[in-house]
Amino acid sequence: MSKPLPQPNVVTQRFWSSCKDGRFEFQHCKACGHNQFPPRLTCTACHGADLGWLPSDGRGTVYSFTVVHRAPLESFKADVPYVIAIVALEEGVRAMVNLRGVDPEAVAIGMPIEVFFEPTEGEYPLPQARPR
Amino acid sequence: MASKAVITGVADTAVGKVEGSTSLGLQAEAAAAAVADAGLSLGDIDGVLCGYSFTEPHLMLSSVVSEFLGIKPSYSIAVQAGGATACAQVMQAAALIEAGICRHVLAVCGDNRLTGMSRDKAVAALSEVGHAQFERPYGISVPSAYALVAQRYMHDYGVTLEHLAGVAVAHRKHAMRNPKAQMRQPITLEDVAKSKPISTPLRLLDCCLISDGGAAVVISAADAARDTRKHGIGILGTGQMNTHEHIIASPSLTDFGCKQSSRQAFDRAGVTPADIDVAEIYDSFTITLLAELESIGFFARGEAGPAILGGALDLDGQLPCNTHGGLLSYAHSGAAGGMFHVVEAVRQLRGEAKGRQVASPELAFVHGDGGILSAHCSLVLGRN
Ligand SMILES: [Zn+2]
Numbered sequence: 092m093s094k095p096l097p098q099p100n101v102v103t104q105r106f107w108s109s110c111k112d113g114r115f116e117f118q119h120c121k122a123c124g125h126n127q128f129p130p131r132l133t134c135t136a137c138h139g140a141d142l143g144w145l146p147s148d149g150r151g152t153v154y155s156f157t158v159v160h161r162a163p164l165e166s167f168k169a170d171v172p173y174v175i176a177i178v179a180l181e182e183g184v185r186a187m188v189n190l191r192g193v194d195p196e197a198v199a200i201g202m203p204i205e206v207f208f209e210p211t212e213g214e215y216p217l218p219q220a221r222p223r
Numbered sequence: 224m225a226s227k228a229v230i231t232g233v234a235d236t237a238v239g240k241v242e243g244s245t246s247l248g249l250q251a252e253a254a255a256a257a258v259a260d261a262g263l264s265l266g267d268i269d270g271v272l273c274g275y276s277f278t279e280p281h282l283m284l285s286s287v288v289s290e291f292l293g294i295k296p297s298y299s300i301a302v303q304a305g306g307a308t309a310c311a312q313v314m315q316a317a318a319l320i321e322a323g324i325c326r327h328v329l330a331v332c333g334d335n336r337l338t339g340m341s342r343d344k345a346v347a348a349l350s351e352v353g354h355a356q357f358e359r360p361y362g363i364s365v366p367s368a369y370a371l372v373a374q375r376y377m378h379d380y381g382v383t384l385e386h387l388a389g390v391a392v393a394h395r396k397h398a399m400r401n402p403k404a405q406m407r408q409p410i411t412l413e414d415v416a417k418s419k420p421i422s423t424p425l426r427l428l429d430c431c432l433i434s435d436g437g438a439a440v441v442i443s444a445a446d447a448a449r450d451t452r453k454h455g456i457g458i459l460g461t462g463q464m465n466t467h468e469h470i471i472a473s474p475s476l477t478d479f480g481c482k483q484s485s486r487q488a489f490d491r492a493g494v495t496p497a498d499i500d501v502a503e504i505y506d507s508f509t510i511t512l513l514a515e516l517e518s519i520g521f522f523a524r525g526e527a528g529p530a531i532l533g534g535a536l537d538l539d540g541q542l543p544c545n546t547h548g549g550l551l552s553y554a555h556s557g558a559a560g561g562m563f564h565v566v567e568a569v570r571q572l573r574g575e576a577k578g579r580q581v582a583s584p585e586l587a588f589v590h591g592d593g594g595i596l597s598a599h600c601s602l603v604l605g606r607n
Contacts, residue, residue, distance in 0.1 A: 095359040103356055129357045129471065155375040155476055158423040163350035163364035165343075175361050175422075177371055177471060187358050187471050200378045217360055 094166040096213035103130050105144055107215040115147045115206050115218050117184045128184035149206035150223065151180035158195040178204055178220050192221040228317035229455030229607060231327075231443040232261025233566040238436035238554035239405035240337055246276040247291050249333030249437030249559070254292055257439035262452025263327060268441070270298040270325035272312040274332035274558025277348055278339035288331060298325055302558075305352075305593025306505050307463075308332065309438075309561030310600035313589075314461040316442035326447045332558035333437025345433050352594065354469040366430055366508065368470040368595040370422040373510035375476035377424065382513065384424055386528025388415035390509035391428045391551055393536045398548025400579040405432055406552045429509040434554035438562035440569070445607075456569050459586075460494070460603035462487025470595040478518055481590060484599040485519040488588075492603035496520045499603075500584035501571045502542055503564035505592045506549040515590060516542075519601075543581045546571060561591040565602070572606050 099107040106129075109116040117128040121143055125136035133140050156176040162168045174190040176198070190198055191209070205223035208216040234256030236249050250273065258265050271294070273285045281287045285301040298319060304311045312330035319325040336345055346364060353363040376382055392412055398404035410428060418427040448455040464480030464487070467473045489495060496519060504519075506512040516527045521542050527535075536544040547553045547567040550560050568587040570576045589602040 094362070095355065097356040097360055099356070107356075129354065155371045155378075157367050157370035157374060157425075158420075159362060159364070159367050160420040160422065161346075161364075161366070162362060163346050163367075164362070167362040170362065173362060175363060175367055175371070177476070185471060187354075187361050187363065189361050200375065211360070 092164065092166050093212055096211055097215055099215070102132055106130050110208055110216050110218055113208055115149055116144045117147060117182060118142045119145045126183045128186055145182070147180050147182050147184070147206065151178045151204055153190070153198065153200055153202040153204060154179040154185055155200060156190065156198050174198055176220065186218065188218060188220040190221065191219055226457035226459050226607065227445050228320040228442055228458045229445050229448045230440055230458065230569050230604065231448050231451040231453065231455050232257040232263065232441035233569045234260050235438040235563055235566050236333065236436055238403060238434050238556065241335065241435035242338060244335040244338060244435045246279040246334045246339065247288065249335060249435065250288050250331050251291055253333055253437035253439035254329055254331045257441050258329065260453070261441045261443070263441065265292055265294050267327050268294055268329045269296055270316065270319055270328035271296040272315055272328060272330045273301050274308045274312065275301065275303045276334050277345065277557060278335050304598045304600070306507060306561050307591040307593035307598040307600040308558040309565055310589060310591035310602050311463065313440060313442060313458065313565055313602055314463065314600055317458045317461055320442060320444045326444050328442045329439060330442060331437070331439040332562045334557035334559060335435040336556050337433050337435045339435070342433060354471060357471055358469055364422065366425055367422040369508045369510055370425045371470055372476050372514065372596065373424050376510060376514055379477050380525040382525065382528050384416065385412060386513065386532065387424065387429055387509040388412045389528060389532040390512055391415045393531055394506065394545055394549045394551040396537065397546050397579060398552035401548050401553060404548040404553045405434055425508060425510070431507045431550035431555040431560070432552070434556040436554045436556040436559050438559045438566050440562065440565055453573065455607055456572050457605045457607040458602060459605045460488040460490070460492030462491065462601045463599060465598045468594050468597050473595065473597070477514065479514060479596040480599040481515045481592060481601065482518045485590065485601040488601035488603045494586060494603060498586055499542065499588045500586050501546060501568065501581045502544045502588045503546070503568045504544060504590045505561060505564065506545055506551050509551070511592065511596065514596065515592065519590070538579065538581055546576060546579050546581060564589050564591065568604050572604060
């Protein structure tokens, strides 16, 4: 069994296509200025529907993290221990990533990170993060 | 204050490893026992609210359960709100009774999650609650999502690994007094610290059990409760709050909807947290209970951990809590896990909690949370 891969839909296609081009994009509400991620059909702040897309510069910090020792699926068992983090990007949105290129013991809240794109078995790469 | 809806019957089945059990069988056994506890017969039930099942899932589980029981309720619906399901069933039952739609509502849950599926399969099934595109590709599980909460909570409020371990030990102490509990051998803080890491900072003994078991509650109109066998327990206040589903969409990793849901329930009952004599609060992980105790206001931020190490949750402590042993040491079988909390609160208020009875409690607080601290439902129950 392979790892779950993102299956883009009408709401998220733009995001995943941008990942292929090396850009992490989030939604920006033209009515109230709210930035949001993951993508939705409407603004979660004002519920308006006039949403545009902006690229993140990919810089942020670790908001929280966990080192996974027991994988939920067979396909992740070879990866343990792996780090799942919620990162806070400078544009004010948060995303889940795996932290790569770091000793799991050395990860800390507040650690500066940068987003990069990791190939998968599927069509779209996954946004991931590493220390910067 | 007299409530219009009262709990007239409660029951739970054997829990833990119940060989040969089925989800439907556990639900039927719990339902029959709760109806008998109320001194009613199944034919008196005019409303059925059931939960969900992993081992026998069905699009219309409530109809399946009613058909199996051989009853024809005039109102029947399934409730799915994860760990908030049981409290939401009771809240919904109370609303149906207050609206005059039902007289005797059966709220029933049960699943054979331990013997009906492998541990790996249960963990994998639970991981499907993660966001399909933005969480599951990263290898998220329910313990990992709660671990993300724990890490941030420890960072912001000075909670330590020992505080988390204290929650596990306190639950085991309760379970040791309960002959029905799945886990009764004593554990120490060191045992928790040495248990294998699941997803840091959570260790195996920070995580709830996987169990077979069923539980049911009968909720009746106060005037219809006059001819039930036991004194009804009043549903004095109920409340809900739903802030997100996935942890990446949670407005906060340290402040949760239990604050608003409990406030609503306390306000409707006209009481405060300080008035509560016994609490039964969802404890899927040690961090779950700790964050809820502080978000609800039973303890100030950062103070629950040290208080629990000092015995605050014990029978004679500041807030006797999860007196049956909770999901951590009594049992956790899906939606029934939360119903065990409701059943225990009623037993405490009736004075039926043999060997673990809190001294004459008048008011109980019950809380369930579903998802990753996403859906919250609170109940204030009292001797009418
Ligand atoms: Zn907006």
